[in-house]
Amino acid sequence: PLHEATDLLLRTKVNAGTDSNAGAEPLVMKHDPQADREALDQIASLLQLRISPLVAVEPEPTFAGLASHQPQTLLLDITGIGQWFGSEQAVLSEAREELKRCGLQARMAIANSSAAAWALARFAREPISLVPDNTPVQLCAIDRAIGVLPTPALRLDERTLHQLDRLGLRTVADVMQLPRDGLAARLGSELLRRIDELMGNVDQVLTMHQATVE
Numbered sequence: 001p002l003h004e005a006t007d008l009l010l011r012t013k014v015n016a017g018t019d020s021n022a023g024a025e026p027l028v029m030k031h032d033p034q035a036d037r038e039a040l041d042q043i044a045s046l047l048q049l050r051i052s053p054l055v056a057v058e059p060e061p062t063f064a065g066l067a068s069h070q071p072q073t074l075l076l077d078i079t080g081i082g083q084w085f086g087s088e089q090a091v092l093s094e095a096r097e098e099l100k101r102c103g104l105q106a107r108m109a110i111a112n113s114s115a116a117a118w119a120l121a122r123f124a125r126e127p128i129s130l131v132p133d134n135t136p137v138q139l140c141a142i143d144r145a146i147g148v149l150p151t152p153a154l155r156l157d158e159r160t161l162h163q164l165d166r167l168g169l170r171t172v173a174d175v176m177q178l179p180r181d182g183l184a185a186r187l188g189s190e191l192l193r194r195i196d197e198l199m200g201n202v203d204q205v206l207t208m209h210q211a212t213v214e
Helices: 002-015 033-050 088-101 114-123 136-147 158-166 172-176 180-187 189-198
Strands: 055-057 074-076 108-110 128-130
Touching: 033 055, 033 074, 033 088, 074 114, 088 108, 088 128, 108 114, 114 136, 114 189, 136 172, 158 180, 172 189, 180 189
Parallel strands: 108 128
Antiparallel strands: 055 074
C-alpha cells in the first residue's frame, strides 16, 4: 500500500540521521507499468540515436526467467562501435552521460553475450562492468567475472532457483562445476540452455526496438 511506502521512506530518513520534517515530503505514486514501458521505449529511441542503432528492449515475459518480471533492461549491440568512441569503456561512459542528462542512473555492462551483459549489469558488485572479449588468453577473467554471480543471473524460474538453493548451489560457478549430464537429468535441459546463453555458446535472437514515427 502507498501509505506503507511513505512510512518506510520516512523511517529510512530517520535511521539515516536526516530530519524527517526538513525539506519536501517523500513523493509516493502508484506504480504504472504502462508508463514505465513507455519511458523505457523513449530511452531506447534516445540510445539508438546516440550510441547504437541496434537496441532491444528486454523481451518479456520470460527473458529474465520470471513470468511476472517487467522489462527493465535495454540491450545494445555495439559490435564494431567501440572504435568510433575510442574504446568500449568510452561507449559505457557516453551512455552513462546520456542517461545522466535525462536525470537517470543505470547499471551497465559490456560482455560477449546479451545474457552475460544482462547478468553483470544486474548482479555484479560494481555498477559498471566491462568483460574482455572471449579470447583464449582472457577466458579465465570471463569465467571469474561470471562465476561469482548469484544463480538468479542464469535467468531461471523460481522453482529451479529453489532447487539449486536446496542443493547448496549459490553461484554460477557452483552450478557450472557440476557435470552437465547430471544437471540435465536432475534439473532439466533449460538450465543447460541458460548456461550456454550466459557463456555465449549459443546465439539469442532479439527483436530490435523500432522508434515511433511522430
